[in-house]
Amino acid sequence: MNTRVVTTTSTTPERGITTTPARRAPRLAGVVGLYFAVTTVSAGLIGSVQPLLRVDPVIIELVQFGPTLGVLAVLLVWRGRWRPPSAVRPIPSPGVLTRLVAVAAVCAGLLGAVIGAYALLGEDVRYTRPGALTHSFWLIAAAQFLGACGEEFGWRGFLQPYLRTRYGVLTTGTTVGLLWGVWHVQVFAAGPAYAAAFLLSTIAMSVIMAVLLERARGGHLIIAGTFHAVVNLGLLLLMPEEDGDVTAMTVFAAACVLAALVVLGWAGARGRVRR
Template identity: 45%
Template sequence: MDGDSAGRTRRRGGVWGTVGVFTVVASLAAGTLGALQPATGIPQEVVQLTQFGPALAVGALALYQRRRTGELLRGAAGAGAGPRPLGGAVLLGAAGLIVVLCVLGSYAVCGQAPFTPPGSLHQSFALIVVAQLVGACGEEVGWRCFLQPLLRTRLGTLAASVTVGVLWGVWHVQVFAQAPAYAAAFLVATVAMSVVLGIALDGLGGWRRLLYAGGFHALVNLGLLLFLDEESGAVPPMLCFGLSCLLVAVLAVTLRGGRRARERAVAPAAATLHGT
C-alpha cells in the first residue's frame, strides 16, 4: 500500500472512529442528564435535558479535535457540491407540512386529531417555545452541525443523511421499549427528517445551519405536542408521524433531483455562451 492510500485509509478510519465516539458519548451524556432531570425540577413538558447529550459530545470531541470540530461547525469542512442550500423559510415550511400531514393522517385513521390548547398546558406556552428551540439546538449542534458535515466528507448527501438519521433514531433508545411497529415508524421518521435536513442544509454552515435545523426540529416537536399524542405509546399516531415525514422526504428528494437536472441542463449552455 502506497503512502497516499495509507493516508486515505487512516482518514476514513478516523472519521468512523469519531462517529463512534460521538454516538457513545452522546448516548451516555443523554442517559445521565435524563437521570438527573427529576432532581432539577425542570418539567419534561418544557424541555428534556437528554436533548443536550449531543452538544456535550461535541464539546468532548473538541477537547482533542479542536481544529476539526471548529471547521465542521463553521462549515469549512463537509461542504456539499450539489445545489445551493434551501432557504430557512422552505425548511420551516417543511416542518409545518409534516404537522399538517400528521393531522390529516390522524383524521383518516382515527377519525379525529387530538388538539391540546396551549393555555391548557401546565407551563407557559411562550416558555415552552423558547425552551424547545434551545433544546432542539442542543441536539442539532451534534447531529446536523457536527456529525452530518463530518460524514459528508466521505459520503454523498443522501447516504450521510440516512446514516445520521439511523444513529439519531437509535439514540432515542427508550422508543425501542414500545411495540415493534411503533419503533419502526419512529425510525422511519428520524431517517426521513434527517434526509430533509441534509438536503436543505447541504453546504450551509455556521449559525444559520444551527438555527434552521433547530427551528425545524422545534416546530415539529411543538406540532406533535399540540396535535398528536405520539408519546402515549399508541401505534397509529406514530405511524401517521412516520409516514408524514417519509412523504415530505420523498418530496425533498424529488425537488432536489429536479434542481440538479435543471442545473446540468443550464451548465453546457452557460459554458458555450461564456466561450463565445
C-alpha cells in the same frame, strides 16, 4: 485510536462547512463511535438528574444536550492533532432567511399531512390549545428551541457535515437519521412496531434536513434547530405519539417519509442535491 495520513483542502462537498487541514485524520469509525458513545452515556446521566432538578420535561428535556457533549469529547480527544469540519458559525449568513421559509413550508406540509391522515383514518386529532398547556406556550417554545439546538449542535452541526465530506446527501442523511433514532433508546421499550416507525421518522426527517442544509452558507444550527423545535411543538399540540401510541407514531412516520420524498424530488429536479 488508529489514524491515517490524509491530504485535505479547504473545500468540501457542501459550502458553508469550515474545515482545517488535517495532519493525521482519525478513522471515521473511531470519531463516530466516540461521539455516539459519549452522546448516549451523557444523555443517560443527564436524564437521571432531571427529576432531581424538578425540570418539567414538557418544557425541555435535558438529555437533548448529550450530543453537544459528544462533540466536545471529539474535540478534546483530538485537540491539537485534528479538527473536524464544522457547520456551526457564530454569525448566520443572509441566506438563512430563505432556508427558514423552506423549513416553515416543509413543517406546515408535514403536520398538515398528519392531520389529513387522521381524517382519512376516521381518527380525531388530539389538539391541545396552547393556553391549556401546563406552562406558558412561549416559555415552552423558547425552551424547545434551546433544547433542539442542543441536539442539532451534534447531529447536524457536527456529524452531518463530517459524514458529508465522505458521502452523498442521501447516504449522509440516512446514516445520521438512523443513529439519531437509535440514540432515543427509550422508544424500544414501546415495542418493535413503535420503534420501527420512530426510526423511519428520524431517518426521513434527517434526509429532509440534509437537503435543506445542502450548500447552505452558515446558519445550520438555526435552520436545523428551528425545524426540530417546530416539529416537536406541532406534535405536542396535535398528537399523543410520546405515549406509546403506535397509530400516532406510524401516521407521523408516514407523513415524514412523504415530506422527504417531496423535498428530494423538488431538490433533485433543480439539481440542488448531489447524491
